[in-house]
Amino acid sequence: MSPPLNNLVGKMRKMKHPELFEDEEEDQEEDLGPGVELPTPGEFTEEVVEEAEEEEDLTDVDISYPLVPEDPDEGETVYAWAHITWNDEEGELVYRIVEPELGEDMKETYSRIVEIMERSFDINFDELEAGQAKEYLEDKIDMIVDKYNISIPEEKREVIRYYTKRDFAGLGKLQPLMNDTEVEDISCDGLGVPIYAYHRNPRFGSIKTNLEWNDSDHLDSFVMKLAQRCGKSISVSSPLLDGSLPDGSRVQATLATDIARHGSNFTIRRFSEDPLTPIHMMDYETENARMLAYLWMIVEHEKSMLVSGTTGAGKTSQLNSMSLFIRPEKKIVSIEDTPELRLPHEHWVPEVSRSGFGSSAGEGGEVTMDNLLKESLRQRPEYIIVGEVRGAEAYILFQQMATGHTGLSTIHADSLDMLMDRLTTEPINLSPSLIETLDLIMVIARIRRGGTYIRRIMGLYEIRGYDKRKGIDANQVFGWNPDNDEYVVKNNSMILKDIADQAGKEYSEIRKELRNRQHVLNWMQEEQIKNYRKVGDIISRYYSDPESILKKVGQTFNSEQAEKDTDGS
Structure with missing residues (x-):
């Protein structure tokens, strides 16, 4: 046994x-x-x-910045502030909207003015520009105050004007959040639940605010107002909303019914007028100058690329940031389902898909990303940027890359292996020959580290080939070391070798060019040149006259070195 x-x-x-x-x-x-x-x-x-x-390193956070107006002149009154601070009782960061107090007497006065205005409105605010709406409201307030002999101190009259414009021309108490260019998403999960704001500084991430709805009728009314601003309707029989606000922000909402157990809810994906640039990425330590100089060369030489990561990893921000490296004379066509990209290039055709008209999307008028991608070929673009590939549009994009167009896009996958699985299985199901048209893959992640969140590039992979049996042949150029939170060079770049060989250049010339671009990027960070138009302008001028830009860089760093030498003596 x-x-x-x-x-x-x-x-x-x-x-x-x-x-x-x-x-x-x-x-x-x-x-x-x-x-x-x-x-x-x-x-x-x-x-x-x-x-x-x-x-834990967030307990010392205590920052404030103006929201209304966003960029006040000297001496100008600020009516709404953002105050982000650590709350010891709740053990987390809190985002507080700080607005002027009205007081009980002024609250009654404001309610009376609002009641009169609602009875006498003869205008549709959705049809007016923001400036026209505010001017109309100011005139209306003055007329009501004079006609009904309402006594308001002058300093309080300005506060009344602020709240009136906020509530009628804006989105009520949510408007200050909508003014915050640092906020990417605004979420209301239901009745009696604090609204959360997703801050684009990865250190903060999702933050609880001091705003919430405690009255179901008021919350339902606000969701209906969102639908109206999107030019759509929402009701008990059709309780789902997917639309865009006039400023381009995307709205998804559900009206309180049996399917929304916590009451009406909504999420607003903010459209940023001032997107993140490579200099923001350096400030947040998402990338360093060495990596960005490499990406600059890759994008300039029309190499196709995918940015891969999970939700909230910053894929679209990366896509927009790298697109600034495209030469100004190149024709760009971008295709998105939500308008998020923001480029300074004049030779840029931005296109957005749309759902069909009527209660059912199948009733007609639908324009899909597939449709736009197919039509983009006739526009003869040199770069095709797709906000995100999920299905059939990925196949079309790779076909266009195979015909010589440069493709830049994002995809939802948290590793190189998972990305390959997505590309080679349904619904995308690419052939090996199409996968080989891809030059570079960036894998980005949002990681919790030391009590806060950071966004890091997990790897940059040059694609050298693909075989169904052996899988992907990838050359990892950069990787992230979690032990010291630093980027390391894993292997020499084969793409840069190809660029040098095709141009008949020595490898030393390529290395020198990379160093020069690192200097330019470091200089922009030193000078805090972060606005996307200003960054784009410097990159454009570098292409046309690199010597003049490098002279500026040299003057700045040389003067700083001279000051250090003087201080040291």
Whole structure:
């Protein structure tokens, strides 16, 4: 009769590692194989507290900035502020909207003015420009105050004007958040739940605000107002909304019914007039100058690229940032389902898909991303930028890349392996020959580290080939070291070698050009030149006259060095 399997394994262990079993027979520890050992609680010491304190670095956050107006002149009154600070009681960051107090007497006065205005409105605010609406409201307030002999101190009259414009021409108490260019998303999850704002500084991420709806009728009314601003309707029988506000922000909302158990809810994906640039990426340490100089060369030489990552990783921000490296004379066609890209290029055709008209999208008028991609070929673009590829549009994009067009896009996948699975299975299902038209893959992630969130490039992979049996042949150029939070060069670049060989240049010339571009990027960060138009202008001027830009860079750094030498003497 054969011995029990457990006894046999035990004997084999003893033969291999006899020293581990000398003093124990029954209480020996079981070999659990590779992986992380689950620890016992251990002794609680002061070191435990110190290590926990080292992890948390948000408790000292306390910043404020103006929202209304966003960029006040000297001496101009600010009516709404953003105040982001640590809340000890709740143990988290809180985003507070700070607005002027009306006081009980002025609240009654404001309610009376609002009631009169609602009865006497003879205008549709949705048809007016923002400036026209505000001017109309100011005149209306003055007329009502004079006609009904309402007594308001002059300083309070300005506050009344602010709230009137906020509530009638804007989106009510949500308007200050809509004014914040640092906010990417605004989420209301239901009745009695704080509104959350997703800050584009990855250190903050999703933050609870001091705004919420506690009255179901008011929340339902606000969701209906959102639908009206989007030019759509929403009702109990058709409770879902997917539309765009006049400023381009995307709205998804659900009206309170049996399908929305916590009440009406909505999410607003903000359209940013001032998108992130390579200099923002350096400030947030998402990329360094060395990596960006490499990407600058890649984009300039019309190499196709995919940015891959999970939700909230910053894929679209990366796409927009890298698109600034495109030469100004090149023709660009961008295709999105939500208008998020913002480029300074004149030779740029931005296109956005749309759903069909009527209660059912199938009623006609639908224009899909597939339709736009197919038509873009007739526009003879040199660069095709697709906001995100999910299905059939990926196949069309790769076909266009195979015909010589440069493609830039994003895709939802958190690793190179997962990305390959998505590209080679339904609904995308690309052939090996089409995958080989891709030159570079960036994998980006949002990581919790030290009590806060950071966005890091997990790897930059040059695609050298693809085989169904062997898989992807990728050359990783850059990688991220989590131990010291630094980027490391994994391998020399084969794409840069191809660029040098095709141009008949020495490799030393390519290295020199990379260094020059690093200097330009470091200079822009030093000078805090971050606006996308200004960054785009410097990149454009570098293409036409690199010497003049490098002279500026040299003057700045040389003067700084001279100051250091003087201080040191």
